[in-house]
Amino acid sequence: MEETRHGGRGIREQLLLAGIDDINQNGIQNFSVRRVANACGVSCAAPYKHFEDKPAFLAAIVDYIDSLWKERKEKVLKKYPTGSRRQLAEVSLEYVRFLVENPHFRSIIMGKDDEFDLRRGRSRGQVSNLTQGLIQDYCRSTGMSEQTRRLKTYVVRSLIYGAALMFDNGELDYNDENMALVAYAIEREFDLA
Template structure:
């Protein structure tokens, strides 16, 4: 496929998808712009229109992952502007959904494979934005009496909450949970059970319906 076959913006997305597939199969050591170009069906020089090197491509892949999660969270906030509990559950579910639907992309997004994060401002901006949104949701839940502070400031509590969610997603997509549990309990139910440990208000079983 020649470069002319791509509409504006399609080449960058095609290379990102190619990079995801290569990273999932071969790891960071197996990725190169040349391989991504070959898989995307373009010339070896084509990727340089968007990416200076392999690290730039990895940063773009991770940024795209954070952007996809952010888009889901923003929809939750728009759908439930006055309901902090639903915002919390919905934001957590945004991470879980992305992990279950695109496990390879999720792993790369949170892999730490970017060597110099500060050298990639787009990645820094979108990854920090998601944490700030989660912090704001935690603050709303605390103000509404849904969560106790536990002696932590809101940012630390948001990081702790994200760690709980991320751990659950990672265990699920890596098949590290007990098989009988994965067969018996849906991801939605497992997430609600995990969140119920950190909130005082009962979470309805159909909250994600």
């Protein structure tokens, strides 16, 4: 019964989505379980039936975002050969799409809060670790030095985050033509010595 009352989503997912909204509006430091419960129309005790405490709730939000990204990246990984430049570029582009299409996730993925970072450090990095790993693996397979691998990782991740921000703030139209430019820039980076 509770499932249908919340638009077909279970109360746990509703709490997670309301938690994401609360972080976007108030920041991680001011995250309020009470506000989230109110936003979902449930008692203040209801979130604690799903999450042990506030840090567990925050960790569940990160895990939720990670699971959504994992679904998308798995589709891309299956479509392109392992260890290929094409796979690296396509996963990077899908990450740009994920960030652009879910701007409300960015404050969590990219946010900085020392206390929360200690608790969520492992899971927070999962979303962006895939691209870093693919870059490192590709560079190793082509015999690039450690310094070059670090540089390529920095440049490609900068392209991903920069493109997402530019699409979001309107500096670039979010369309196929501009996504092709991002793809070209990523591919070109691996043509450079």
